[in-house]
Amino acid sequence: MSPTPRKRILSVGRMVFLAWLMVLLSAPAVLAHKVYLFSWVEGDMVHVEAYFNKSRKVKGGKIIILDASGQKLLEGQTDDNGLFSFKAPIKADLTVVLEASMGHRNEWIIPADELPDVGGAAEPGDSTVAAVDVPEAKPAPVGSPTKEVNAETFVPVQADPEQIRKIIDEALEARLKPLEGLPKAVAGLQQAVIELRKEEQKPGWVEIIGGLGWIFGIMGLAMYLRSRKK
């Protein structure tokens, strides 16, 4: 028995719908509720990370950096790990905008004081100029003094302790100069953590709405139970 026209339309429609669903679901963005965007500063590089969840990163997501007035400063794309890095263009409040597929969008604001001084924005007495370039200070200071001693003051027989001390001092100063900003950076971090923990303790909107939900939920339950009794 050949299917009626109506049955045929329904079966074709079903197949089209299933096909559409399969195509849609094969795109990971669909199953995500929101896209996460984080940004942080390391030295003079700004790093951006974008992901839907821990196992699904945003690949090839469009990144736009805006200044405080909304002017576009630079653009880029996230790599296969959802990362994108750029050199801080100016020391001012920056907005990082992420546009991922399927209409996902997010923003992150980097406050100016997290950024290193760039170009003419440096203040004279600012000791965080060199930022925290810790990874590069790897080589032990011990190596260089001996080199410098050999190059500058080749002492044939006995070394003048005063001279050696002076050379070591200079070498140490050169090595430790990049770390000058470290105490200030750590203090800033501590402050940020304390602020975060303080925020955690305040009653937030989530708790307020939750409490109201409970009250009316209990009310509803009580009303339902009483209506059953009758």
Next chain:
Amino acid sequence: MHISEGVLSMPVLAAGAAMTVAGTAVGLKKMNYDRLPQVAILSAAFFLASLVHIPIGPASVHLVLTGLLGILLGWAAFPAILIGLALQGVLFQYGGLTGLGLNTLNMALPAVLCYYLFGPWARRPSPGLSGTGAFLAGFGAVFLSGLMVGLSLVCTGESFLGAAKTVVIAHVPVMILEGIITVICVQFLKKVKPEVLDVAYTT
């Protein structure tokens, strides 16, 4: 006015809890269940009241609303305040759960007392009488709560007069503010939804 965790000894907390259980049982039995949504709304108002800060001079106080709950709910103030305090404890960490019974008693019993003392006045049509009744209910509920907190603190070694005086004097601005707010609420209800006042929530 929440007494924090660890201040009071177990016997006092247990006694408070027992009395709150009794009060809540009375409240649930006497409550008019047709009015349950409005009881829930007042419980929600109480829950939110502590978030409303009103600056008075250098300091700021928050609303309590036990007077209003008392004259509107009567004995049903016990379950309403119990649930409000329980949720504040769990969600905002205001006060602890061991002190829940005692803290409820300290707030709900004055509410019920104000229902009997000033409720009838607040219900009268004459604005002067009803305004006075409402003000006294708001003022009195906080005042009586202060006395009860003082009484609760007696077991920590303070004398009743000393503790009560401290608490009450500290709350005088709140008492006055609560009185005013209760008057405003009662007048508003009279104009907008007088049935809420006329019919008691408890039989």
